[in-house]
Amino acid sequence: xxxxxxxxxxxxxxxxxxxxxxxxxxxxxxxxxxxxxxxxxxxxxxxxxxxxxxxxxxxxxxxxxxxxxxxxxxxxxxxxxxxxxxxxxxxxxxxxxxxxxxxxxxxxxxxxxxxxxxxxxxxxxxxxxxxxxxxxxxxxxxxxxxxxxxxxxxxxxxxxxxxxxxxxxxxxxxxxxxxxxxxxxxxxxxxxxxxxxx
Numbered sequence: 001x002x003x004x005x006x007x008x009x010x011x012x013x014x015x016x017x018x019x020x021x022x023x024x025x026x027x028x029x030x031x032x033x034x035x036x037x038x039x040x041x042x043x044x045x046x047x048x049x050x051x052x053x054x055x056x057x058x059x060x061x062x063x064x065x066x067x068x069x070x071x072x073x074x075x076x077x078x079x080x081x082x083x084x085x086x087x088x089x090x091x092x093x094x095x096x097x098x099x100x101x102x103x104x105x106x107x108x109x110x111x112x113x114x115x116x117x118x119x120x121x122x123x124x125x126x127x128x129x130x131x132x133x134x135x136x137x138x139x140x141x142x143x144x145x146x147x148x149x150x151x152x153x154x155x156x157x158x159x160x161x162x163x164x165x166x167x168x169x170x171x172x173x174x175x176x177x178x179x180x181x182x183x184x185x186x187x188x189x190x191x192x193x194x195x196x197x198x
Contacts, residue, residue: 004118004143005108005109005118005143005146006109008143008146008147008150009105009106009108009109009146010105010109011146011147011150011183012061012064012101012105012146012149012150012153013102013105013106013109014150015057015061015150015153015154015157016058016061016098016101016102016105017102017176018157018175018176018179018180019054019057019058019094019098019157020095020098020099020102021175021176021179022050022160022164022175022176022179023035023039023091023094023095023098025164025170025174025175026038026039026050026091026164026168026170027091028174029168029169029170029174030168030169032091035091036090036091036092038050038167038168039051039089039090039091039094040088040089041167041168042167043162043163043166043167044166044167045162045163045166045167046159046162046163048159048163049088049163050160050163050164050168051087051088051089051090051091051094052083052088053156053157053159053160053163054087054088054094054098054156054160055083055085055087055088055094056081056156057149057152057153057156057157058087058097058098058101058153059078059081059082060078060148060149060152060153061101061105061146061149061150061153062101063076063077063078063145063149064076064142064145064146064148064149065101065104065105065108065146067120067122067142067145068108068120068142068143068145068146069108071120073122074121074122074123075122075123075125075137076122076123076124076125076140076145077125077135078124078125078126079125079126079127079135080125080135118141118142118143119141120141120142120143121139121140121141122140122141122142122145123137123138123139123140124137124138124140124144124145124148125137125138126138151182154180154181154182154183155182157179157180158180158181159180160180161175161179161180
């Protein structure tokens with residue numbers, strides 16, 4: 001049976017696999033050169049790009065990983081971040097970053113460091129208003145923040161799905177199964193399908 005840390009790592013790895021699957025789908029459908037351009041094309045519905053959503057959610061995963069790996073980190077400031085980096089505009093840079101973070105999660109999942117991560121107390125800091133830069137600190141743990149990063153990221157993948165279908169010219173069938181779906185929704189859908197087939 002998996003430990004909590006393994007489950008948290010695998011959940012985030014699943015999210016990263018969706019990102020890589022999307023990148024593969026765009027390249028397969030449009031070729032590398034056009035896919036590069038589409039990666040930073042603004043969707044008129046969402047008013048954002050695939051690159052922005054991927055960069056943002058990977059930022060969250062990385063911050064949670066750093067807190068989990070370093071007991072000296074006592075605060076995660078999610079809303080103080082670097083925007084517009086290379087991985088937001090360049091498909092290859094994004095792929096390299098996603099693969100790097102996936103590999104770190106794999107090492108964490110296979111390590112014996114689960115006890116410190118579970119009990120490592122931190123503060124998660126957020127801006128709660130668009131009219132004030134004040135950050136509020138909420139008590140948390142590194143493990144809780146790894147869970148938050150996965151939960152937060154899946155909602156960004158739902159937005160990316162809108163961009164993929166409306167702006168990038170992909171079909172739902174081009175994307176990995178359960179792309180952009182919360183685990184609870186995927187489980188509910190499977191239960192419904194089983195009930196209907198019984």
